[in-house]
Amino acid sequence: xxxxxxxxxxxxxxxxxxxxxxxxxxxxxxxxxxxxxxxxxxxxxxxxxxxxxxxxxxxxxxxxxxxxxxxxxxxxxxxxxxxxxxxxxxxxxxxxxxxxxxxxxxxxxxxxxxxxxxxxxxxxxxxxxxxxxxxxxxxxxxxxxxxxxxxxxxxxxxxxxxxxxxxxxxxxxxxxxxxxxxxxxxxxxxxxxxxxxxxxxxxxxxxxxxxxxxxxxxxxxxxxxxxxxxxxxxxxxxxxxxxxxxxxxxxxxxxxxxxxxxxxxxxxxxxxxxxxxxxxxxxxxxxxxxxxxxxxxxxxxxxxxxxxxxxxxxxxxxxxxxxxxxxxxxxxxxxxxxxxxxxxxxxxxxxxxxxxxxxxxxxxxxxxxxxxxxxxxxxxxxxxxx
Amino acid sequence: xxxxxxxxxxxxxxxxxxxxxxxxxxxxxxxxxxxxxxxxxxxxxxxxxxxxxxxxxxxxxxxxxxxxxxxxxxxxxxxxxxxxxxxxxxxxxxxxxxxxxxxxxxxxxxxxxxxxxxxxxxxxxxxxxxxxxxxxxxxxxxxxxxxxxxxxxxxxxxxxxxxxx
Numbered sequence: 056x057x058x059x060x061x062x063x064x065x066x067x068x069x070x071x072x073x074x075x076x077x078x079x080x081x082x083x084x085x086x087x088x089x090x091x092x093x094x095x096x097x098x099x100x101x102x103x104x105x106x107x108x109x110x111x112x113x114x115x116x117x118x119x120x121x122x123x124x125x126x127x128x129x130x131x132x133x134x135x136x137x138x139x140x141x142x143x144x145x146x147x148x149x150x151x152x153x154x155x156x157x158x159x160x161x162x163x164x165x166x167x168x169x170x171x172x173x174x175x176x177x178x179x180x181x182x183x184x185x186x187x188x189x190x191x192x193x194x195x196x197x198x199x200x201x202x203x204x205x206x207x208x209x210x211x212x213x214x215x216x217x218x219x220x221x222x223x224x225x226x227x228x229x230x231x232x233x234x235x236x237x238x239x240x241x242x243x244x245x246x247x248x249x250x251x252x253x254x255x256x257x258x259x260x261x262x263x264x265x266x267x268x269x270x271x272x273x274x275x276x277x278x279x280x281x282x283x284x285x286x287x288x289x290x291x292x293x294x295x296x297x298x299x300x301x302x303x304x305x306x307x308x309x310x311x312x313x314x315x316x317x318x319x320x321x322x323x324x325x326x327x328x329x330x331x332x333x334x335x336x337x338x339x340x341x342x343x344x345x346x347x348x349x350x351x352x353x354x355x356x357x358x359x360x361x362x363x364x365x366x367x368x369x370x371x372x373x374x375x376x377x378x379x380x381x382x383x384x385x386x387x388x389x390x391x392x393x394x395x396x397x398x399x400x401x402x403x404x405x406x407x408x409x410x411x412x413x414x415x416x417x418x419x420x421x422x423x424x425x426x427x428x429x430x431x432x433x434x435x436x437x438x439x440x441x
Numbered sequence: 442x443x444x445x446x447x448x449x450x451x452x453x454x455x456x457x458x459x460x461x462x463x464x465x466x467x468x469x470x471x472x473x474x475x476x477x478x479x480x481x482x483x484x485x486x487x488x489x490x491x492x493x494x495x496x497x498x499x500x501x502x503x504x505x506x507x508x509x510x511x512x513x514x515x516x517x518x519x520x521x522x523x524x525x526x527x528x529x530x531x532x533x534x535x536x537x538x539x540x541x542x543x544x545x546x547x548x549x550x551x552x553x554x555x556x557x558x559x560x561x562x563x564x565x566x567x568x569x570x571x572x573x574x575x576x577x578x579x580x581x582x583x584x585x586x587x588x589x590x591x592x593x594x595x596x597x598x599x600x601x602x603x604x605x606x
Contacts, residue, residue: 076604089604096599179606228606346449350468357467400603 067186070179071406075390079400086429087400088417091228093292093373097329098340101291104332105325113324119316120308121149121300122327128334129300137260137270139283141302148308148315149322149330153258153286153299158184159311160254160282160301161220165190170218174205176404176411178228178256185222193218196410199378202367203232207241214249221251223271226259229407229416230376231352231369236269243274252307253281258299259372261290261341264349268371272303279304282311289372290341291333296326348373351419351426358430362437373420376404380413382440389415397432446471450479451488458492495588506580507536507552508559511545512567513575522546525572534562545577556580 057065072089079085096102120126126143133139141147150156157180165171167189173181175194185192195213197203205223223242225234234242246253255271272281286299299322301311315321333341352369359366359377366377379389386403393399404411419426443451450469453460462473462480469476483489498505514525522540529538529549537550553559563578584592 070606072604072606076602079603085603087603090601091605092601094601096597346452350453353468353470402604 063187063189067183070183072179072402075394075400075402075406078391079394082394082398085394085398085400086421086425086432088419088421088426088429089400089402090418090420091374092294092420093289093344094420094422095292095344097292097296098333098337100336100340101293101329101333105296105329108325108328113328115324117149117321117324117327119312119321120147121322122324122331125149125327125331125334128331132334133302137268138273139270139302141283142305145305146308147300147302148312149327150286150299150301150315151319151322152288152297153256153284153301154180155297155315155319156282156284156286156299156301156311157181157254157256158187159314160284160307161185161188161190162314163307163310164188164220164252164254164282168217169220170215172210172213172218172221172251174222174224174227175409176203176229176407176414177222178224179407181222181224181254181256182408190220191217194408194410197230197232198410199365199367199414203227203230203376204234204238205242207245210242210245214245218249219252220254221246222254222256224256224258226257226263226268226369226371228259228372229374229402229404229411230367230414231372231374232367233263233265233371234269235266236274239269239271239274243271243277246280247276251280253277254284255281256284258285258289260285262345262348262373263371264345264352265370282307287330287333290345291330291337292344293326293329293333296323296329298322298326298330348419351421351423354423354426355417355419355430358434362434363441364437373418375417375419376411376414377417378413379415379437382437384440386412386415393433393436397436399429399432399436401433447479450476451483454480454489495590497592499584499592504554505552506555506559507550507584508556508581509579510549510551510563510567511541511577511579512547512549512573513544514546515572515574516546517572525570532562532566534559545575 079087126147129147130141130143133141161184165188169190170193171185171190172193172195174197182192193213195209197205253271257270260268270283272278272283282301282303284301287293355375356366356368364377364379366375369375382389386405390401390403402416404414462476465476466473514522516522517524526538529535534551534553535549536552539548541548551559563576567573567576
């Protein structure tokens, strides 16, 4: 039946992690450091709020943009915690996870043949959504020697005049890198000079372990040039609820809302009620999860360095991205052999783009006990190869 | 005032007091020396009072009963409830002593082998005291959660995908 597929769908590549997923899922006693979601369940206050909403019979559609109470609370939250000011009436759209927001943003901004600049390595969905929009992808390599921070020189090299959109995602999956205000300023200047729009996926913003996160939209002249995307999945441990949002200039949000209206209608109402509760009363639960991640992050970096591997210190998200090239293996080989020999699943860096080669992504969204066991096994594996 | 780092250190210790200063150093970014000194100081100042163990006696199938005993007490001139509370503190059977708001004044947590033993304790040691006007003894039937730990009921074991992007 493949002849019936549209060329775009037919050529859409499966995510690079698929192969490992199948392999790891078929094995017993695997400790997986391959998961991109928290090990915590959603804080009880939020689950309880969703249960209550169901008991009250709140099971209908909401307005396309999302419950106005949620948008108002979110507007307050972003102003208070991130210095962002968005009007809840027309500058905020509640989406089905940040993933939907990424898709909507690409579709609203890009026409076939338009160029989109995507950092490499990066989260797997950006290239997928850009492809669906018919855009031409220009990868910007991120370099380990710069701690995987985007450099304006690399951006300039990747840029061509048909480029319209730049994708940013800091704190970053898979590297755990962050970018400070100083790091972002030259990028912002480039964006202004070249009349670009930025899709800034800041889903890991709350998981920043040193200093405060800088939202890209807070840089000079960047507010109207930025679609600020985030959600509740990571910081509030709500991955399965599928609840995210995008904020930006009303013209852009309106266009995205139209696409959302025809394709999704609205985000699930019980997830919206849970998110609302999270904004009101979830702060302390969130903070204690962040403290826990920070402990594990330090443990991970320390352990990889002890093994004799180069591991830059990730200051955000919940991943470490150690360099494994000293073992003489490619990231694919490393991940496959590690899985077969020691039953530890990690994601090869190459799954996130060619510049991820030589690295593996290890999530630390696991209990300290599990991490210690996994790290012991990895150490044994690495020792044989150094 | 505790610094942010010290608060974090105490928090980690409270969750697991078996971690060594070296392990704590790795997980906090502080030095083992600093951590050692801090812990010694906290022990000296009685900020850290005790490193204790929480045992689930049900698993041992041992006989053990806990009772909450509410007491109405006549406050004594010049001393309020302190003197009587301090007297109770000395009984090893009494695990906790609280001054409470509401209908009763003091609340004691008492542990014993069985109900009989606790009833005996109340009638022998507490009720005869002149200052005690009334008592109300309530026995714990099931320990669902104590000190933040769930004792009873199924643990949540959500399943995650082995690998996700």
